[in-house]
Amino acid sequence: MTNISLEAIDGTRAQPYPGAPDNWKRFFTFSTDHKVIGIQYIITSFFFFLVGGLLSMIMRGELISPETDLVDRTVYNALFTMHGSIMLFLWTFPVLVGLSNYLVPLMIGARDMAFPRLNAVSFWLIPVVGVLMIASFLVPGGPSQSGWWAYPPVSLQNPTGNLINGQVLWILAVAISGVSSIMGGVNFVTTIFKMRAPGMTWFRTPAFVWSVLAAQLIQLYGLPALTAGAVMLLLDLTVGTSFFAPERGGNPVLYQHFFWFYSHPAVYVMVLPVFGVFSEVLPVHARKPLFGYRVIAVSSVLITGISSLVWVHHMFASATPSWMRILFMVSSMLVGVPTGIKVFGWVATIWGGKIRLTTPMLFALGGIVNFVFAGVTGIMLASVPIDIHVNNTYFVVGHFHYVIYGTIVFGIYAAFYHWFSKITGRLYYEGLGKVHFVLTFLGTLLTFLPMHPAGLMGMPRRVASYDPEFAYWNVVASLGGFLLGISTLPFILNMVSSWILGEKAGDNPWRAIGLEWLTSSPPSVENFEETPVVIAAPYGYGTQQPLVEANPNPGLIQPSFMIQSPNSEAV
Template sequence: MVIRGELLTPDSDLIDRTVYNGMFTMHGTVMLFLWTFPSLVGLANYLVPLMIGARDMAFPRLNAAAFWMVPVVGILLISSFFIPGGPAQAGWWAYPPVSIQNPTGNLINGQVLWLLAVAISGVSSIMGAVNFVTTIVKMRAPGMGFFRMPIFVWAVFSAQIIQLFGLPALTAGAVMLLMDLTVGTSFFNPAQGGNPVLFQHYFWFYSHPAVYVIILPIFGIFSEIFPVYSRKPLFGYKVVALSSMAIALVSGIVWVHHMYVSGTPGWMRILFMLTTMFVSVPTGIKVFAWVATIWGGKIRLNTAMTFALGGLVMFVFAGITGIMLSSVPVDVHVNNTYFVVGHFHYVLYGTVTMGMYAAIYHWFPKMTGRMYMESWGKLHFWLAFIGTNLNFLPMHPLGLQGMLRRVSSYPPFPEYIFWNTIASLGAFLLGVSTLPFIVNMVASWMHGEKAPDNPWRAIGLEWLVSSPPDVENFEEIPTIISEPYGYGKSEPLIAPTNPQ
């Protein structure tokens, strides 16, 4: 909100430019490494064992070690505001040679703390990925083959495979950049023969697939929620499951579309333009499956369903602009403009955060044993949905008109002022939208109506246990005898525990 407050007027008149640089760098870093990844991993840690019929994750101690690295990352990032020179100011991507400058001359500076935090976060996520993959492969309940797993589990499985293969590149790049900054190596320092573009390859080889690491679990959430509140089986279950694996596979050959203007040869531009466009095929399969699931269903528009539908609508828009950006001519034209910022935030907030809210409302009764207040949830949705579109939609015409991103001031053109004013007002509304959410969650958790074990009449192993579940989830591990999402079908999900 402070960033948008600065951009409310053309002049840089709210905060100092260096403070602004630090704030937008830390905004991207904190939202990714301290909100998006930990929230999704926490939700997956809670749901995956329940959904596959396991009592816990495969390696609880490894899980705990990975978790306690997250507060360390947070302390490092936040403490950088209080050291001489302030936090890192090179953006959340930390491109050299900007990121290897050290104007304070201090060994401990904001960029060093940033790199330490990213490296530790990388190690934490790799440990978590090992745990998830092992749990899903080895700890499924009897009878639960891969094509009896819920789509959320498929999505987490696909995302964590990306983590295992992609994250070592970013972690290695961060360590190499840290060595350039502290001990005088020259991996990326052009003044000493290093190659700064090499870091971009290290960074984007993981950091674009990281978008799929983030959004695949959200796709899984949509696939869990739409059948429940439409009272229909998920359309094309097996194809939707395989599409997650297809996204994971293709994610490893798309990163260069971030580098079209980094001296990339023509043949490489064309190749990665085509591979990036191909991602729309498995994602399109999911969208069509969700629409087909909803179509003709007995739809219940409670808070979880409205957030999921809102996230789906904004994802379709983000997907359209994503296909535009995959095209070399379009990307070169809008590179480094607010068009890219608008697209990215429709993915990260319009889809991911709306999907997270949907998940929280959907599984809140299971987690807490309490029902939330529906009226407050609807108020939260409408404030968030309107605020998101007011905030991020104006960034697209701004980018097409040539406004650069990462600036605290801009030319006083009427069209720039108009769209920035709308975007800033939307950001303030988006900030206000969190208040009814916080009130609802706290009040409902403390004083809400007690929830039954299955308030939504959903089909899934997590709805067969108490709310909240026992410490080890299941007294007796169930045996799975049918596919998930059996709405309108007669066969049960699990075998009777005491057959006669």
């Protein structure tokens, strides 16, 4: 990437790789550079975030009044199906894969991912998934209307009778997305096991890398179950097999097991990297080491283990035997232990630090508070008697949006702001960032908090119309939803204008400790001039200990010595 030398950060270190494309066109190529792929993932998925968000705002428009008075019921059902599917398969998963793709090799001192071509293939499957999902709006009968969980028999009812219908396209898209993610999982696990820099033992590996490893291990054991379930569903739908179709002797509940065996752990696939982001962002902006780093790192892997044994809590009302309800109640509640360890560790990290309320710090802390709230309602949902009341109500919708929006999207925003200067070489506008945070936090509160009382009162989820008794909370949630839509505008403005016009950032504007901050911003194609040799644990704030040995650029190995304002150029 020769544009580095144009920015004159350090002309001697940023030698372009011969033949490397140096302009925006490289983002439209089959590039094998993990940084290009990471940005491809992030931009593509952000586009779908906006698409999914627009769909949700049409839904909130319908729900602002009790009757069905905006869109037809079939349209509403298609909207919530596609909102969920797009937000999960085309936004949350890929954007986190993109962030991990960009950061993991830099954080572990590797030149690229273990399998760069496989990495590019994983990415280029995502636009295929996107095209299939969007194309399903154009086929007769419209897109799938069976929800993102696609339970049979509803998903097997094919009102148009066509072979090519929205449901078939949906299943194909999900299966392809699964293949892409399995490839990604193999790549990440191999990279993290095999390509850490010399001296980077497990307990010198940053918490973010641990959390990505924990998440990708789930992809490896869980996704085959979902993909197999999707293939069986496809066969039931197209060639009339009878895995799940009850009228032909199939068992529709079996599908739920296949689906949730992966799709509950999938939540941890999404939230674990965000835990990693919190663990990276807090020490930098509080100038203190991550409190209980080893325990926090290991707790990620504990979550991976426990998450494999919790899926039946989605099926407490599905005629599940009592022993299963009780067993999975206990296992689901136990998730609260490793996540509790993390939360307490984060609070202790900022306690007594030298805190700067930068935008990434605000998003990280806001995300943690939202996450604790989501955890509290999550423990309630794990309790069988409470779940039997609120299961399939808006209480659940409120709970998981607090996880996915309140925690995961907040963490993603924190990561965008925190590593923006590393990715682009420029600084974002702090004021716009704070406006973005305030709007997002208020929007989240207004949209998702009212869903809890509505659910406790008994409002079922997935409804296009509802009884007038729920109208009050729905009006508030709809107004909040529109506010959330607006809240993305300062973000987009900030990112686009800062990338083009922003102040030059230097290599390490946060004075952060970490291998990714030792290289140039943006990093050269090969990431590091010389492979770094790690000699210390991460997060050495408050010590004078360098992170790596014998660096050709001694000014950058001792970040604690470098006293400079965040806005000034790197030395």
